[in-house]
Amino acid sequence: MKISRRNFLKGSVTTLFLAGFNLPVYSNSKKKNLVVIMLRGGMDGLCAVPVIGDKDFEKRRKNLILDKTIKLNSDFALHPRLTNFHKLWKKEMGTIIHATNIPYTQRSHFDGQNLMETGGRVPYEIKTGWLGRTMKLAKLQGDGLALSLPMPLLLRGVPKNDNYYPAKGIMPRKEILEILRSVYLDKSEEELLNMMEIIKQRSTISSEYESRDNSALALKAGQELNKLEGPRVAVFEIDGFDTHAAQGGIDGSHSDCLIDMDKIFLNLEKGLGKELNNTLIVTLTEFGRTIKQNSGLGTEHGYGSAIFMGGGLLKKSQVFTDWPGLKRKQLFEQRDLNSTIDSRSIYASAMSTVFEVDFERIRKEVFWAEDLKNYSDKLFKT
Amino acid sequence: MKNFFRKVAFGIGPNENVPSDPLQWAKEQLNDVPQFSWKGKKIYTEKELRKFYGEYIYGDRKILRKKYKDDKHAYKIEKDKLRHKTGQKYWQNLELCIRHTEALKSKTPVHAKLWYFWGNHFAISDKDFLARYSTGAYQRETIRANMNQNFEKMVYEGTVAWAMIHHLDNQENIGPKSESAKEEWRRREKEPATINENHARELLELHTVSPNSGYTQEDIVQLAYIMTGWRPIRDKKKLETANIFFSRKHHQPGKKVVMGKKYKSGKKSLSVVIRDLVNHPSCRNFIATKLCRYLITDYPTKDMIVPIVKAWEKSDGFLPEIHKAAVEVAFNYSDKYQKFQNPENWLLQMSKMCDINLIPGTKLMESYELGYKPSGYQRSLERLLKELGHHPYLVKQPNGWSDYSEDWMSPELMIRRLIFAKQGYFKMKPSNQNNGFYEKMIRKNFDNPNEILKFLKKKNQPEDRHILLFNLPEALKA
Numbered sequence: 133m134k135i136s137r138r139n140f141l142k143g144s145v146t147t148l149f150l151a152g153f154n155l156p157v158y159s160n161s162k163k164k165n166l167v168v169i170m171l172r173g174g175m176d177g178l179c180a181v182p183v184i185g186d187k188d189f190e191k192r193r194k195n196l197i198l199d200k201t202i203k204l205n206s207d208f209a210l211h212p213r214l215t216n217f218h219k220l221w222k223k224e225m226g227t228i229i230h231a232t233n234i235p236y237t238q239r240s241h242f243d244g245q246n247l248m249e250t251g252g253r254v255p256y257e258i259k260t261g262w263l264g265r266t267m268k269l270a271k272l273q274g275d276g277l278a279l280s281l282p283m284p285l286l287l288r289g290v291p292k293n294d295n296y297y298p299a300k301g302i303m304p305r306k307e308i309l310e311i312l313r314s315v316y317l318d319k320s321e322e323e324l325l326n327m328m329e330i331i332k333q334r335s336t337i338s339s340e341y342e343s344r345d346n347s348a349l350a351l352k353a354g355q356e357l358n359k360l361e362g363p364r365v366a367v368f369e370i371d372g373f374d375t376h377a378a379q380g381g382i383d384g385s386h387s388d389c390l391i392d393m394d395k396i397f398l399n400l401e402k403g404l405g406k407e408l409n410n411t412l413i414v415t416l417t418e419f420g421r422t423i424k425q426n427s428g429l430g431t432e433h434g435y436g437s438a439i440f441m442g443g444g445l446l447k448k449s450q451v452f453t454d455w456p457g458l459k460r461k462q463l464f465e466q467r468d469l470n471s472t473i474d475s476r477s478i479y480a481s482a483m484s485t486v487f488e489v490d491f492e493r494i495r496k497e498v499f500w501a502e503d504l505k506n507y508s509d510k511l512f513k514t
Numbered sequence: 515m516k517n518f519f520r521k522v523a524f525g526i527g528p529n530e531n532v533p534s535d536p537l538q539w540a541k542e543q544l545n546d547v548p549q550f551s552w553k554g555k556k557i558y559t560e561k562e563l564r565k566f567y568g569e570y571i572y573g574d575r576k577i578l579r580k581k582y583k584d585d586k587h588a589y590k591i592e593k594d595k596l597r598h599k600t601g602q603k604y605w606q607n608l609e610l611c612i613r614h615t616e617a618l619k620s621k622t623p624v625h626a627k628l629w630y631f632w633g634n635h636f637a638i639s640d641k642d643f644l645a646r647y648s649t650g651a652y653q654r655e656t657i658r659a660n661m662n663q664n665f666e667k668m669v670y671e672g673t674v675a676w677a678m679i680h681h682l683d684n685q686e687n688i689g690p691k692s693e694s695a696k697e698e699w700r701r702r703e704k705e706p707a708t709i710n711e712n713h714a715r716e717l718l719e720l721h722t723v724s725p726n727s728g729y730t731q732e733d734i735v736q737l738a739y740i741m742t743g744w745r746p747i748r749d750k751k752k753l754e755t756a757n758i759f760f761s762r763k764h765h766q767p768g769k770k771v772v773m774g775k776k777y778k779s780g781k782k783s784l785s786v787v788i789r790d791l792v793n794h795p796s797c798r799n800f801i802a803t804k805l806c807r808y809l810i811t812d813y814p815t816k817d818m819i820v821p822i823v824k825a826w827e828k829s830d831g832f833l834p835e836i837h838k839a840a841v842e843v844a845f846n847y848s849d850k851y852q853k854f855q856n857p858e859n860w861l862l863q864m865s866k867m868c869d870i871n872l873i874p875g876t877k878l879m880e881s882y883e884l885g886y887k888p889s890g891y892q893r894s895l896e897r898l899l900k901e902l903g904h905h906p907y908l909v910k911q912p913n914g915w916s917d918y919s920e921d922w923m924s925p926e927l928m929i930r931r932l933i934f935a936k937q938g939y940f941k942m943k944p945s946n947q948n949n950g951f952y953e954k955m956i957r958k959n960f961d962n963p964n965e966i967l968k969f970l971k972k973k974n975q976p977e978d979r980h981i982l983l984f985n986l987p988e989a990l991k992a
Binding site for chain 1: 575
């Protein structure tokens, strides 16, 4: 059973709390950041990173084949609207994992999104997220930043995460905040005090309206991650990948979502500046989409998808895959791109690299000793 | 003691007298299910609202997606029209009016606060379009309507409710040895009949015995077998929104064993197994603990739980008796424990105590016409609750909104309280924005009025005083 927050506070030294918890865990090494972008609705890996010259593919989604794709290597191309990701690719800071997914094959968004966040195999069985659990293991408390109002399940498992999602409304004056802070201090309301300390530092929200657009949030997150004493982990959400109809080609609805993702890459880079070198950005989705287009020129829920990764902690730019092929018999249940890499292996490897925690410990303590592979030396600078 | 009025309800309003016997006042509200205090002309049935849902699903899936397959813009426009034609953005707002009127205007706010508890215990999470058409009505008809019944009846009706079956995928729960499993099309389409454990697991884990009872994975599977066949009637037009029935064709034949007890094949076994689950000692303990957590403290003590369990045993799980025991425990611990209020309850408390005009009137709500987009005023409650981070129908997971304070502590959520305290002040009647009003209100609703008044006296601006008051630990907790 998880240690409750309250017990933790009791068990910890009071001065830890007063210091604000941001203890330098790795005082001898550089601060490294991890950003996770959740792509909700089922990201179509074959739309984002199409396979080149595959007749089975072209035959099955005639109307959805993209023009003017960007060739990445002899086998794969990139969606032409992912220009910012392509810039990272050209700087050896872009990697794609293809034909990968969490081990979930039932095609329900609801269950799939639960599992992509918990990392488990049974929907709703686990009440914490793989990222939160690993942060706890790495003693990264008070280091998570969610760019959303509710705390995502993905970050649960470690207390004291921060979030940023500008409110629609005007904050009270600083003076009022200061009065409340001193009340909370006098009354030993530790949790409220801790919140107020963070709120007080956010000078701008009291005076101007800030955008909730993912681009604006990414810029802000980049700036926060850039700070030495700032968060080390950020989590984004993009909705709308569930394109059952009018998925379209280059300008279709799936593209709109991919562009949203691409802008997060751009603005994170803007905010991070040189610290992009010490950052890893990864995407996460519940499943891919069927190869075959449906009668509404959309796609149905599938299985295998792709992961986008960006940042200077990557070894090089590459499409990393154990390609299963798209012939009927090679497909999962004869309809979907198969998943040949358990995406949790990628996330565990990524966290091992960024958080400097032994992969085996993550595998055992976060993923219940499941059969995950360590890809760190193939994907990341170690 | 005055804290108690906020602990089990939403405080005492300016036009109400402080009850001389608070416990009696609270208990009297719990004997029956009161009529709704919302004075609108019509409260729609869940079935009526589900019909709109069905029209939306069918219209989108079977008509629009095909018609506008080449044109995402036209598709979007037509889909929006269909949304409005079926009232998609209106119904939840009407439901929230009904819900909040029970807290603010009824004579039974204690009943309302417990209704919110049960709605969340048997949560319908934000899946598909349930929140927009069905969840509010489900909480009225399946949950609230059974608050004067035994817990067993509430569990049974919740389990076979259309919203619950749909949301926990029981229509996908098909006996692998059922008649349907042998159908030719399954081989052709490669869709073998399999069980789906979701609903069975939540019935055990969240709704009744909890994992403390020690059930195994095999118990979940066996319960899932018992639940096979409970699904919507096949209907080409209504699709998945058709009424729930028991389909023998999809039911797994043979005996099942759940937690050591045997159950026969067939429809009746579901009610039999539910009776056994609600009579399991873990179930009483689990529910009593949750009630204490909701009303009193994050970590209830054994002394709090025992009286509720006893009332349960004595009354055979009769909900009014369980509720009375829970409010009595809350009363006894009122001075010693303060519970951090979730955003919705906090908002309602501020609105009640300050007589804030929170709920759009019946006239405004009923001026809505199907086919049109509801106005910003008509949608104000939905927007407000979303912005506060606590919309009761938009819970992410089947385990409902958390009753632990730590889950409501995030900088952004606290920022919302600061902002909405400020907005609340400007929604008060100007005639109430004076010291006299605040003094009376604070004396009625807080146990340390002198301390609070002394603190607020130092601040000049009335608006500031309001923001400070509703963000003091005394007001954030009850």
